Amino acid sequence: MKDSLKNVKYIEKDKILDFIKVLQKDYTVIAPKKVKDFVLFGELKDNEEPYLDFLNSRQSPKEFYFPQTETIVEYEGIIDKRVPKFSENDMKKRIIFGIRPCDVKSTLILDKLFVNEDYIDDYYKRLRDNTLIFSFGCNNPKTTCFCASFECGPFSEEGSDAFITDIGDKFIIEGITEQGNKIIDKLPDGDGGMLKKKKEIKKNSDNVVSCIENIQKIPEKLRGMFENPVWEEISERCLGCGVCTYLCPTCHCFDIQDEMIGEDGRRVKNWDSCMFPIFTLHGSGHQPREFRFQRMRQRIMHKFNYYEENFNIIACSGCGRCVTECPVNIDVREILEKIKKL
Amino acid sequence: MEKIDKKIREIASKLLKEGKVKLIIGFEKGTLPLKARPTFVRKPEEVEKLIWSSLCENNLAVYIPFYRKQLDNAEKIGVIAKGCDTRSLILHIQENIAKREQIVIIGVPCEGMLDRKKIEREVTPGIITESTENDDSITVKGNGFEKTLKKKDFLCEDCIICSHRKPIVYDEIVDIEIKEPEGVDVLNKVNEFESKEPEERWKAFTEEVSRCIRCYACRNACPACYCNECFVDCSRPQWLGTTVDSETDLQLFQIIRTFHLAGRCVNCGSCSRACPMDIDISLLVSKLSTDAKQYFGYETGVDIEGKPVLNKYSEDDSNEGFFEER
Amino acid sequence: MIKNSYIPIPVKVDKIRFETEDKLIKTFDLVFMDKEEEKAFRYYPGQFAELSILGKGESPIGIASSPTESGFLRFTVMKVGVVTTALHNFDEGAIMGVRGPLGNWYPIEEMKGKNVVIVGGGFAFTTLRSLLIYMLDKKNRKNYGEITCIYGARTPGLLCYRDELKEWEKRKDMSLYQCIDWKFGAEGPIEEAAVEGWEPINLKEPSKTKIKKDIKKFTAFVPQLVSAVKPGAKDSYAIVCGPPIMIKFTIPVLTELGFPPERIINSLENRMKCGIGKCGRCNIGPKYVCKDGPVFSLKELEKLPKEY
Numbered sequence: 001m002k003d004s005l006k007n008v009k010y011i012e013k014d015k016i017l018d019f020i021k022v023l024q025k026d027y028t029v030i031a032p033k034k035v036k037d038f039v040l041f042g043e044l045k046d047n048e049e050p051y052l053d054f055l056n057s058r059q060s061p062k063e064f065y066f067p068q069t070e071t072i073v074e075y076e077g078i079i080d081k082r083v084p085k086f087s088e089n090d091m092k093k094r095i096i097f098g099i100r101p102c103d104v105k106s107t108l109i110l111d112k113l114f115v116n117e118d119y120i121d122d123y124y125k126r127l128r129d130n131t132l133i134f135s136f137g138c139n140n141p142k143t144t145c146f147c148a149s150f151e152c153g154p155f156s157e158e159g160s161d162a163f164i165t166d167i168g169d170k171f172i173i174e175g176i177t178e179q180g181n182k183i184i185d186k187l188p189d190g191d192g193g194m195l196k197k198k199k200e201i202k203k204n205s206d207n208v209v210s211c212i213e214n215i216q217k218i219p220e221k222l223r224g225m226f227e228n229p230v231w232e233e234i235s236e237r238c239l240g241c242g243v244c245t246y247l248c249p250t251c252h253c254f255d256i257q258d259e260m261i262g263e264d265g266r267r268v269k270n271w272d273s274c275m276f277p278i279f280t281l282h283g284s285g286h287q288p289r290e291f292r293f294q295r296m297r298q299r300i301m302h303k304f305n306y307y308e309e310n311f312n313i314i315a316c317s318g319c320g321r322c323v324t325e326c327p328v329n330i331d332v333r334e335i336l337e338k339i340k341k342l
Numbered sequence: 343m344e345k346i347d348k349k350i351r352e353i354a355s356k357l358l359k360e361g362k363v364k365l366i367i368g369f370e371k372g373t374l375p376l377k378a379r380p381t382f383v384r385k386p387e388e389v390e391k392l393i394w395s396s397l398c399e400n401n402l403a404v405y406i407p408f409y410r411k412q413l414d415n416a417e418k419i420g421v422i423a424k425g426c427d428t429r430s431l432i433l434h435i436q437e438n439i440a441k442r443e444q445i446v447i448i449g450v451p452c453e454g455m456l457d458r459k460k461i462e463r464e465v466t467p468g469i470i471t472e473s474t475e476n477d478d479s480i481t482v483k484g485n486g487f488e489k490t491l492k493k494k495d496f497l498c499e500d501c502i503i504c505s506h507r508k509p510i511v512y513d514e515i516v517d518i519e520i521k522e523p524e525g526v527d528v529l530n531k532v533n534e535f536e537s538k539e540p541e542e543r544w545k546a547f548t549e550e551v552s553r554c555i556r557c558y559a560c561r562n563a564c565p566a567c568y569c570n571e572c573f574v575d576c577s578r579p580q581w582l583g584t585t586v587d588s589e590t591d592l593q594l595f596q597i598i599r600t601f602h603l604a605g606r607c608v609n610c611g612s613c614s615r616a617c618p619m620d621i622d623i624s625l626l627v628s629k630l631s632t633d634a635k636q637y638f639g640y641e642t643g644v645d646i647e648g649k650p651v652l653n654k655y656s657e658d659d660s661n662e663g664f665f666e667e668r
Numbered sequence: 669m670i671k672n673s674y675i676p677i678p679v680k681v682d683k684i685r686f687e688t689e690d691k692l693i694k695t696f697d698l699v700f701m702d703k704e705e706e707k708a709f710r711y712y713p714g715q716f717a718e719l720s721i722l723g724k725g726e727s728p729i730g731i732a733s734s735p736t737e738s739g740f741l742r743f744t745v746m747k748v749g750v751v752t753t754a755l756h757n758f759d760e761g762a763i764m765g766v767r768g769p770l771g772n773w774y775p776i777e778e779m780k781g782k783n784v785v786i787v788g789g790g791f792a793f794t795t796l797r798s799l800l801i802y803m804l805d806k807k808n809r810k811n812y813g814e815i816t817c818i819y820g821a822r823t824p825g826l827l828c829y830r831d832e833l834k835e836w837e838k839r840k841d842m843s844l845y846q847c848i849d850w851k852f853g854a855e856g857p858i859e860e861a862a863v864e865g866w867e868p869i870n871l872k873e874p875s876k877t878k879i880k881k882d883i884k885k886f887t888a889f890v891p892q893l894v895s896a897v898k899p900g901a902k903d904s905y906a907i908v909c910g911p912p913i914m915i916k917f918t919i920p921v922l923t924e925l926g927f928p929p930e931r932i933i934n935s936l937e938n939r940m941k942c943g944i945g946k947c948g949r950c951n952i953g954p955k956y957v958c959k960d961g962p963v964f965s966l967k968e969l970e971k972l973p974k975e976y
């Protein structure tokens with residue numbers, strides 16, 4: 001990331017649609033949209049404005065690299081004569097516009113799993129390679145945001161091609177990568193005053209956002225805690241649903257299923273969750289994780305110990321989704337604090 | 343509220359000390375503003391964490407099936423229960439999950455629970471950091487704002503139409519006076535939806551469920567959904583596809599689940615509240631409850647001596663639900 | 669082009685036969701439709717593959733053939749669920765898919781110059797067969813010391829690869845000990861041969877059993893037979909595969925015989941889907957059984973949580 005490349009541009013708020021339209025000539029634009037009373041990321045249609053007055057989306061945008069249902073191969077004909085059909089069409093490049101820094105961080109976390117020297121998930125890689133990231137600083141972090149714990153933060157630019165800040169009447173957009181810069185090149189140049197405003201906003205957000213101190217110590221701490229009774233204590237109220245894992249931007253577990261409609265079939269990857277008992281149930285009936293506490297332990301251990309051990313990074317970006325949406329208020333921040341104290 | 347907290351703690355402490363129960367399921371303060379959450383108390387000294395408020399939205403009966411092993415060993419469990427919780431507990435007793443004497447019901451009359459999301463919406467873009475509850479209002483504070491809201495304007499949808507706020511059965515009771523609201527009925531909610539044209543209803547239904555992410559929080563938060571193997575998880579035979587891009591499968595999931603809850607749902611609204619995609623699932627299930635009432639005069643969990651509507655047959659049973667032409 | 673790891677390679681089912689008398693286990697020989705694919709599919713004993721039936725799903729199955737046998741891939745499969753039932757319903761000539769080879773393999777390099785004790789139970793003998801055939805191969809035999817194989821099943825008819833067992837019985841360059849389970853009375857196992865020709869061992873103190881030179885078939889549980897045979901631990905590796913209960917009781921016997929944990933080798937089974945360490949299903953602690961296993965030494969396992 002060379003500083004000389006750094007480019008500061010701006011758009012008046014009421015011109016945002018014009019900019020989107022320019023982007024849409026070459027890119028599919030994925031942006032926050034309002035759905036009922038909350039926000040989800042989705043592809044913008046013609047003349048559709050992004051909904052940028054939001055804190056964060058209910059679901060993370062991970063589905064754009066790792067769709068909840070994704071076809072691996074298709075096939076047809078009778079069962080003992082089928083061969084896989086697989087075609088890779090050219091895909092239009094995409095821009096995820098308005099994605100929050102924690103969700104960008106999560107993408108970087110997922111990259112380590114899906115694209116590494118052992119094996120590459122070609123489906124993930126293709127979507128990832130064809131997507132540019134225009135991330136969006138958070139002027140109003142939620143009370144449940146704790147991204148600052150993870151070498152991230154409300155204005156972290158890591159992983160972005162361009163970075164958007166809301167400075168009141170306008171958005172400033174800073175180019176970060178060469179590609180990002182090229183795309184925003186035609187926008188009017190920003191000035192020092194705008195950057196100063198951004199700095200103030202950033203400072204405020206950095207002050208507001210919470211941080212779990214010494215999170216780096218958690219993986220080590222967890223190493224000896226597999227047999228600790230704390231797991232039973234923290235999981236007793238858990239309902240074993242898929243909310244925390246499906247909304248989490250870093251959860252990556254999936255299932256592979258076949259599906260037939262008449263003679264046509266497809267094999268798909270579907271999201272799955274370690275919180276569901278059937279996740280680990282053997283064909284023989286053997287069940288290595290019979291109890292809720294074992295599944296809760298797996299979720300926490302996977303994120304904060306196993307993942308770190310394998311990929312040198314904790315699999316959480318502090319987005320807070322699991323905290324706000326769990327039907328019984330199981331709070332990962334509380335769990336981490338508890339673990340620290342043990 | 344403090345009076346109720348105190349009373350609950352007293353009862354809980356007594357039950358534990360006297361060895362009447364080993365475990366009491368109740369509520370404690372949550373980690374988020376506007377949130378209370380289920381809690382589990384096993385020692386008399388832990389009762390201090392028990393609380394009561396208008397945020398005790400979960401139907402605690404949902405936990406009973408998790409303790410089947412303990413129940414099989416003749417253990418007793420105490421449950422702090424509002425009207426709807428007691429109705430679900432009765433269902434469990436009728437369905438032989440537990441014996442009546444194994445569930446020690448600590449009844450708390452309920453004035454309706456608050457809908458956190460409604461309140462948050464009301465103060466947007468403010469972010470709530472604190473809340474305090476008074477008799478009929480709640481005050482929320484946040485970054486530069488403070489607002490006092492009338493509770494009755496922010497009740498959960500299903501609490502608005504609840505006509506069984508008092509515990510139906512109990513072993514201990516927190517004796518506060520509440521009035522059962524008049525003129526409310528689950529039917530109100532259903533009728534409004536049913537008055538629409540079929541196409542419109544189908545459109546509304548399909549649009550709602552198209553957002554489903556199959557997290558099954560609706561199922562898992564539901565006290566009546568406790569099958570050992572849920573139909574969505576069966577692989578032999580596989581009743582349902584597994585994807586989220588097949589609209590039919592999303593629709594089927596909700597339709598089949600609804601039917602499995604016929605005469606078993608108590609309209610506590612846990613499913614709708616648990617849904618992270620804000621799908622109003624309880625509307626669908628409510629329809630079956632109203633049918634049970636309309637055609638068979640049956641309401642789930644209001645009569646502990648009664649038999650579940652689908653478990654009994656009488657020659658006078660109405661045939662209407664089956665043969666009505668639409 | 670790099671191969672997409674999720675797409676199965678088409679193969680044809682060349683031969684199918686029942687492996688056990690209960691007819692629940694069948695052996696399938698698969699041949700590649702494309703010679704290039706066959707060449708590219710280089711595997712070692714202990715690895716597995718996802719058997720892929722389009723329309724039904726995939727199952728991870730250990731490769732029972734040895735890389736020294738060319739021209740086919742062999743799998744021995746028990747009928748349990750959706751995929752394995754569909755596979756059992758196939759006729760010769762059916763077309764299906766294989767994804768692999770996956771996972772790690774037995775330490776065939778480290779074991780060079782060492783004795784190898786193979787301990788197997790039931791139909792979990794599949795990858796052990798692969799290993800045995802591999803080591804017995806003319807080119808490889810000289811690389812290994814003594815080869816001892818102890819294999820048991822509930823009844824004689826439930827032993828897999830019975831034709832091959834007969835050949836191995838006769839071989840001079842290995843010793844094969846087989847056993848079948850005790851008959852059970854009200855009080856537990858009865859001290860008499862369950863089936864004629866199968867010698868009982870000392871039930872109470874198996875290690876005191878006098879093993880006669882020409883008798884190699886016993887009525888015993890596998891751990892007892894190991895205890896009776898007393899394979900030497902010096903410069904030896906023990907490879908153990910079988911039902912969890914067998915493994916549980918065999919390991920202390922091996923330990924007592926002096927096998928250190930790093931030379932007791934197991935192959936694990938966990939529910940799997942992707943087979944390549946992505947879907948997050950098969951982990952034991954930080955290790956993925958599909959990618960970091962299925963072969964683990966006892967020493968490695970001792971470091972992992974007991975969650976399998």
Ligand SMILES: Cc1cc2nc3c(=O)[nH]c(=O)nc-3n(C[C@H](O)[C@H](O)[C@H](O)COP(=O)(O)OP(=O)(O)OC[C@H]3O[C@@H](n4cnc5c(N)ncnc54)[C@H](O)[C@@H]3O)c2cc1C
Nearest residue numbers: 282283726727728729730745746749750751752938939940
């Ligand atoms: C490394 C390894 C080697 C194996 N080798 C053999 C072998 O040589 N012969 C043999 O008969 N069996 C073997 N198994 C077990 C075999 O994989 C399961 O019995 C089989 O997957 C059941 O599939 P199903 O679709 O018929 O069952 P279902 O119960 O319908 O299972 C559905 C899916 O769940 C997964 N699954 C269920 N049970 C298991 C399990 N025990 N292990 C892994 N995945 C599972 C599979 O993806 C399966 O397709 C092995 C398992 C592993 C992990």
Ligand code: SF4
Nearest residue numbers: 238239241243244326
């Ligand atoms: S969202 Fe909450 S209840 Fe559901 S599985 Fe996660 S922790 Fe458990």
Ligand code: SF4
Nearest residue numbers: 248316317319320322
């Ligand atoms: S674990 Fe919770 S806070 Fe962390 S990234 Fe996942 S959803 Fe966000």
Ligand code: SF4
Nearest residue numbers: 554555557558560617
């Ligand atoms: S809780 Fe909502 S999103 Fe989850 S399965 Fe139920 S309807 Fe679908």
Ligand code: FES
Nearest residue numbers: 941943947948958
């Ligand atoms: S089978 Fe998917 S991670 Fe091992």
